[in-house]
Amino acid sequence: MTQGERFFAGSLVIGLFALSLLPLTFESGEDSFPFSSYPMFSRPRRQAETVQALALDEKRRAHVLPPSVVGSEEAMQAAATLRRAAAGGGRRAKTLCRHIARRVAADGNLTGAIAVEIARISYDPVRYLTAGPTPGRRRRVVRCKVPR
C-alpha cells in the first residue's frame, strides 16, 4: 500500500468518523442524513397523539373515516396529510376538511354523516393496550358541513 493510498484511506476514515460523531452536538430533536444521532426509541412517549378525520352523525357521534376518504389508501400518508393540515393552521385545515366532506357526500356508505371534523386525539398507549381502546381526549381542529 503506497503512502498516497494510506493518506487517502486515513483521511477518509477520519473524516467519516468525525462526521458520524457530529450529531452528538445536535440539539434535542435535530437530526440529519446520513449522519444521525439515531433518536428513535430513545425517549418514552407517554401520550400518543393522532390527527384524525371524523364523520359526525345527527346525534353528534364521531366515526373515524378511512384513509381513502382522506385522500390516500396508505394510512401513514393519509395521517401525514392530516397532521400537516392541522399544523398548517386554520385555512389549510379548512380546505382539507371541505375536500373530505365532498368525498363523504359522494360515498354511498356514509349517508348518515352530517359533518366532518379534523381533530387531535390523545391516548395513553399502555392503558389503551392493557385496559382496552378507551376513547382518548379529543381536541377539535376544524369542523365543516357535509354538502347534501
Added chain:
Amino acid sequence: MSTPEALWRWAAPAAPPARLAALRISAGGFALVYLIVRTGYLTSYAELPSQTFHPVGVASWLEQPLPPAAVYVLHALALATGGLYLLGARFRLSGPVFAALLLWVLTYRNSWSMIFHTENLLVLHVIVIGLSRAADAWAFDAKRDAPPSARYGWAIRTLSALTVLSYVLAGVAKLRNTGWEWALGDALRVQVAYDTVRKIELGSFHSPLGAYLVRHAWVFPPLALATMALELGAPLALLRERWGRIWAFGAWGFHWGVLALMAITFPYALSGFQFFSFFRVETWSPLQATARAVKWLARRAPRLGATTLLTFALLAVTSHTRADEKARAGPSMETMTDADAHDAAPPPSRAASPSPSRRAVAIAGAIVPGLVVHGTGHYVLGRTGTGSRLLALEGIGAGMFLAGGVPIVLTGANRFVVGPAAALVIAGFGVWSMTWLADVYGVSWPEHARGRAPRHLPRLQTELGYLYVDHPQFSFHHLFEQALDFRHGRLRLRPSAVFASDDANVRFRVLGSWRWLGTGAARATTGDGSFTDVDVALTHHRYDSDGFSIATAEAMLNGRLDLGRLAVDLTGSFGEFGLGLGLQAFDYDVPALGFATDIEQLLLARFGFGAYLGAPDEQGGEVSIYYDHRHDGYAAGLRLGGLGSGVAGHFGLSANWYFDAAWGVALRAEVGSAYLTGFSLLFRQGTAR
C-alpha cells in the same frame, strides 16, 4: 512499533481482494434492488409542493426543490451507475459516482417528510466501498486476484467500525434522552405501545405480538437490557473476529425482534448484508456463485447496457403515466386551494385506478424481480405501504423457513426435531409464497372485478361428484364422491364417501368442526370471511383388492385470513393455513397381522392462497391454489428426485361457483405422485343459524 503504526495495522489489516469485492456485490446489489423497487416512491417527491420540503444533509444548500425532470434523471443515473458498481465496471469512476448519486437520491427523499434511519448505513457502506479498491476481484475490470493486502482491509474494517458506531450512537441517544433507566424496560414498553396504538388508530399494519406483550410488563426489562448491552457493547465486536461474528448475529436478531414487536422494517439490516463485513464472506458459496454470475454478466456488458436503457424507458413510461394519472385525478390534497375545492367534481372514494400501461409494468415487476423481492408490483404502482408489508412478510416467511430448515439439516432430520421444524418450514414457505401471489393478485386483478366473502353459509349442502385419478400404484381410475355438509351455529358436520367404480376401493370420512374464531355460520358476516376452525376427523379407507385398509384419526387447526385486513389493495383475496396431527392404523389382510399392527404419525399442514369471485351468496364463488402436506389422499405426495423424494405433499387447485342461491359446481385438480381431477354438483339450502 509506534502507537500510530499499531493503530494503522489494526485499522487496516491485510485482507483478500475477494472479500471486499463480495461486500461490493452484496451492498451494491442491495442498493440497486432497493432503488429499483422503490423507484415509484423515490421519484414521487418530484411532484410535491415546496411547502413540505425541508432539506437535510447534502441537500441542505437547496432553497427550492429540484425540477421534476432533474429528480427523474438523477434517479435514472443512479440506476445506471448502480449496475456498473455491481459489476465492478470502470469502478474508479462508477464507484464514487454511484455512491454520490445514492447519497443524493436518498438524502433528497429524506428531505420531504421524516428521516428514515433505515438507509443511513447502506449509504455509508456504499460510499466507503465506492472509494476503495473493491473491483480488484470478481469484477469486469479485474485481471487476476491480487494477494491479501491492507489496501483492501482498511475498507472492510471501516465498514465494521461504521456499523458499530451507529449502534453506539443509538445507545448514547437513549442515555442522553432518558438515562440509564431506559435499561429498566418501562421506556421500551411505552415506546412499543405508542408505536402500536398509533398504527392501530391510523388503520395501518401493526404487530399483534407487540400489542400482546405490552400487557406483560416483565418481558421488557430483559429486552431493554439486552438492547443497551448490544448497542453500548458494540465496540467489543471490533476487538476479536469471533466477537464480531457473535455481535453481528445478535444485532441481526435484534432487528428481527424489532420487526416482530413493532412491525418496523430495517431492510438492509434484516437482509444480513449490513453485517457481512464481520465475516469471511468470500468463502461463502452463494456469494461465489453470485460473483460468477457477475463475471458472466460483465462479459455481456454491451447487451446489459441495452437492457438498462430498456429499463429506463420502462421507468420513463411509468413516471409519465404517473403524471398523467395525477393530472386525471385532479389536484392533490397538498396543492388544493379553496377555489380548487369548490370547483372540483366529487372525487371517487378510492384512489384512481392505474392506467393499463402502468398496470402492465407493475405486473411484470411483480414477476421479475418480484419473485425475489415481494411487493415489487405494488411499489411500482406507488402503493408502498402494501409493498412494504408484503416485503416484511416475505422476510418473516424466509426466516421461519430457515428457522425450521437449519435444525432439520444440522440434526439429520432427528425424529424429535423434525415434526415442529417441518411445520415451521411449511408455514414459512406458505407465508413466502402467499406474499408473492398476493403481490401479483393486487396489481393484476382489477378492483371492479373483485369478489367478496359470502355473508351467509348454508345450513345444508349436498355434493355429488366424479373424480378421475391416475395413480402409479393403484389400478382404480374412476371415483364417485358424495358428501353432506351440515352447519348449525359454529358447528359443522361433514360425512362423505368416495367409491371406485372400477375397483374394490372405498373411503368413508366424518369431519366435525367448531368455528373458534370469526363470524361465519353463527350470524351474517360483515363481508370478512376470516375464520379459525378446530377440525377433528375420522377416516376409514379400504383398499380391498390390494389387501389392506387404513383408519385415521386427526385433529387440525384450520384458518383463513382475508388479506384485505392486511392492505386494502389485497381486498378480495385470502390466505389459508392449517396445522395438525393424525394417527394412522394399518390393517393388513394377512392372518398373522391384525388391526393396528402398524401405527404411524401424520403431520398435517396446509397453506393456500385464493380469491373470492362475484357474490357467493347469489352468484359467485371462490378459487384457490394450495399445498397440502398429507400423503394419504388420492394425490399422495410429490414424486421428487434425491433426498426430497417422499417428503413433500401435493399441490392443488380448487374452485366453486354458484349459479344462484341453490345450485353450483365445484372443480378440483391435484398433483402429487398421482394426478387427480374432478368436479361436483352442489346444492345448498337454508342459512345456518
